[in-house]
Amino acid sequence: AAGVIQSPRHLIKEKRETATLKCYPIPRHDTVYWYQQGPGQDPQFLISFYEKMQSDKGSIPDRFSAQQFSDYHSELNMSSLELGDSALYFCASSYNSYEQYFGPGTRLTVT
Amino acid sequence: SQQGEEDPQALSIQEGENATMNCSYKTSINNLQWYRQNSGRGLVHLILIRSNEREKHSGRLRVTLDTSKKSSSLLITASRAADTASYFCATGAGGTSYGKLTFGQGTILTVHP
Numbered sequence: 001a002a003g004v005i006q007s008p009r010h011l012i013k014e015k016r017e018t019a020t021l022k023c024y025p026i027p028r029h030d031t032v033y034w035y036q037q038g039p040g041q042d043p044q045f046l047i048s049f050y051e052k053m054q055s056d057k058g059s060i061p062d063r064f065s066a067q068q069f070s071d072y073h074s075e076l077n078m079s080s081l082e083l084g085d086s087a088l089y090f091c092a093s094s095y096n097s098y099e100q101y102f103g104p105g106t107r108l109t110v111t
Numbered sequence: 112s113q114q115g116e117e118d119p120q121a122l123s124i125q126e127g128e129n130a131t132m133n134c135s136y137k138t139s140i141n142n143l144q145w146y147r148q149n150s151g152r153g154l155v156h157l158i159l160i161r162s163n164e165r166e167k168h169s170g171r172l173r174v175t176l177d178t179s180k181k182s183s184s185l186l187i188t189a190s191r192a193a194d195t196a197s198y199f200c201a202t203g204a205g206g207t208s209y210g211k212l213t214f215g216q217g218t219i220l221t222v223h224p
Contacts, residue, residue, distance in 0.1 A: 099159055
C-alpha cells in the first residue's frame with residue numbers, strides 16, 4: 001500500500017539559510033499534519049491542512065510557513081534557520097479518520 | 112510534553128514477558144492512540160481507543176482507557192525482540208477536522224532475546 005512520502009530524507013543547512021520540506025500524502029487523504037521531533041523528544045504538532053485550508057496551528061515559529069497544494073501535497077518552508085531547528089520533521093496524513101499515517105520523516109541538521 | 116506523561120520512561124524485559132506502559136494526560140480527549148517508533152524512524156500507528164471505550168485489543172496489544180483518571184495503558188503480551196522500540200501515546204481532541212495529536216514523552220522498550 002502507498003505510504004506518505006517525504007523529501008528530502010536528510011537535509012543539512014547552515015544558520016540563517018532557508019529549507020523547504022515536501023510531503024506527499026497517501027492518495028485520497030485530504031488532511032496533512034506536520035510535526036517536529038527534537039532529539040530525545042516527543043513529536044510536537046506544528047500545523048495541519050484540510051482540503052488545502054489551514055485547519056489547526058500549533059507551536060510553529062513565525063519563521064516557518066506551510067501550505068497544501070491542489071494535488072494535496074504540502075510543503076513546509078523554514079527561513080532564517082537556527083541551530084535549534086535541527087530535528088526530525090514528520091508529515092502525516094489522514095482521511096475521514098482520527099488515525100494518522102506518518103511518513104519516514106526529514107532529518108534536518110542546521111550547522 | 113505539554114499533555115501526556117508516560118511511565119516508565121524506559122523498560123527492559125526478556126522475550127516472552129509482558130510489557131506494560133502507562134500514559135496520563137491532562138485535558139479532555141476524543142480519542143487516544145498508541146504509536147511505535149523504531150530508532151529515528153517514522154511513527155507507526157498501533158491502536159486507537161475512543162473516549163467512550165474502556166478497553167480494546169489488537170493481536171498481542173491490549174489498551175485500556177480510564178477517562179476519570181485521565182490515563183491509559185498499553186500491554187504487549189508475549190513480547191519479541193522485534194518489539195524493541197519507543198512507544199508513544201497521543202491524544203486527539205477531535206473536532207471538525209479530526210485534529211492534531213498531542214504526544215506523550217514515550218517509553219523506550221527493550222526486549223532482550
